[in-house]
Amino acid sequence: MILLRNIGLLVTCRPDSGQNNLHAIPHASLVWSAGRIVWAGPDDQVPATLGTLVMEDAGGRMVVPGLVDCHTHLAFGGWRADEFARRVRGESYAEIARSGGGILSTVRATRAAGEAVLAARADEMLTRMMALGVTTVEAKSGYGLTVADELMLLRVYQQLAARGPVRVVPTVLGAHTVPPEFASDRAGYLRLLTEELLPRVAAMELARYCDAFVEQGAFTVEEARQVFRAASSLGMRAKLHADQLTSSGGAELAADVGAVSADHLEHVSDAGIAAMAAAGVVAVSLPIASLYLRQPPLPARKLLDAGVPVAVATDFNPGSAPSYHLPLAMTLACTTQGMTPAEALKGATIVAARAIGEEANIGSLEEGKAADFAVIDAPDVDHWLYHFRPNACVRTVIGGRTVWRGSE
């Protein structure tokens, strides 16, 4: 049993309260055993009944729950820096996609890379994310777009999840875009997804969630509905890329199919917000993508005021969000969307955990949950997210094991 004492501020992020209440405990201790939290509370109230403890010292620093990046496209081949220069000169994402760039460019590079290269690259990214305090990562396929290549991406995630230490939650995103082979046979691609890919993914238990990109140029609401129907019958809940570039009914569909989350939402309608609130769908804000694509910010205040929980994630991918820096996304959620630092931290911990159905296991520092946490060099959450630094995380712990330590 290990006791971490002298925590300047233990930010538990317990969910049993308002969005702005972090349940933070000053001068605190955290006790864990066999990877699980046994006790969390003030330094001077550690129960004697806990028995013999190995003592560690947090040096007065802040401890927060391990960050949960609940929306990434972790494994991909190549990069798309060339498109970045085109976009900053004013070309739209849709224009670049039509000229053979965009998602399909990464699909070509991903198919060419092969499983070993994809696994090595994704593993390196996980290591870098871990240094920022990230302990759980949702990871989507969607750059394969054949049965074999989608399964390859999901096997990469399976392998990374098994190896650890970062927890990986896989999502199948065969409905990312229609691949060139099916350009003139959309119905055929949908049959491939619903009759071949999804059943095989389910049989091999390669994904927990099924995602679809509902957007002009990607999939219609009705096409996505077919995909989610098949996924649901196979035991996979829906997640959606919704209302990112246009208001296209994605939020409404998410509510309708009981999705665990609807992500992006830069152009969500009021009706979509109301439907999400009624259905209990989590909104996932992806402010790095909004920044890189010059989209309006997600209307976080409207969503929160309507009772929709708002998670914050990176959307890490080689096109629209080429950064895995989750604390940057959290600071941007404050500066561009009007989320408070407390809301942004909850959004990247307990609410993000809910967006991947893991809220019983991770996302807050409470008895019985996994001992996943980050030690942050800041006196409080406001200061951390306000004073943006390359990396304020000085130690990352997953399942009670220290997996990263900074130089200070």
Next chain:
Amino acid sequence: MILLRNIGLLVTCRPDSGQNNLHAIPHASLVWSAGRIVWAGPDDQVPATLGTLVMEDAGGRMVVPGLVDCHTHLAFGGWRADEFARRVRGESYAEIARSGGGILSTVRATRAAGEAVLAARADEMLTRMMALGVTTVEAKSGYGLTVADELMLLRVYQQLAARGPVRVVPTVLGAHTVPPEFASDRAGYLRLLTEELLPRVAAMELARYCDAFVEQGAFTVEEARQVFRAASSLGMRAKLHADQLTSSGGAELAADVGAVSADHLEHVSDAGIAAMAAAGVVAVSLPIASLYLRQPPLPARKLLDAGVPVAVATDFNPGSAPSYHLPLAMTLACTTQGMTPAEALKGATIVAARAIGEEANIGSLEEGKAADFAVIDAPDVDHWLYHFRPNACVRTVIGGRTVWRGSE
């Protein structure tokens, strides 16, 4: 004499070309001696006449000129994280200033901190900036606002400049805001600045430039003109905080007084742009401040198209820009202002050097200039500024001496 060979891409940023031409040399070498560059060119063309060389290897990485942060408020007491949470909820900078927050809050904390604490804090910031590839930092006073306290801040910069290794260029910003002691005697404060502070700063050679915050709630164009007239007679050129929150004639004034730079410019008028172009004033873009204050982006394309060189800097300060991350400012200059990665890099090197009158000495990698450079883990500039990471700099060299090395 030292030879750094196997540079994947040597980005010289030579100024004798268009804003988008970086004069980058693939497979290059860089040779320096006694802190100065002796030769830069392709690996296979190193002149035999250079004699005996100590060989180092860049591992195929990119080398860029040391970054120049040409607008910071480096030394200050306290922080203002509390105001960040207020601002994200919608309070304006002006409202916070009126309620006793803003600059005056930092003035109180700075006066209370004392010279030793201010120097230690600023020194730590310089060390962290250096790790990002920053080799020169412009540093403003402006949080003292008494003769004694402004001189104290400038002595801190003098001490840091003397100690090195980061080059520090000091600017006196007594005209930052009217201090509470002179709230009902603006003319008295202007006399203090022009008749006491500036002459003493000049006599002790404590500042190269004189800055003023031209804005509603700070100083009028006519008041700033008085300050610049006094500074000019003492040999100090003008720099301006211009048109940040409102269009207030700052750019026109900068042109009129022959300022070396006009900074912020989120609300610059077309007439102001034309005047700056005609007078050769450098525009300094501060996209981190625009982000944190939710200001519109500086119209970089308009300025560049009008022939105004645009530098990029952090504006590092505890209120409106609490981050010293210059590569973040460069990425934001691309994503929010439509600058190309090449323009952003020139903006943070050779154009930034011009904004502090140092373009003959630093800002590009050319024979005779200081051997100040950063080794970047990226194949090219597009990739570096597109794939935002905590820190892509793996080695920083100032005056030929390696002052920082990353873990990889």
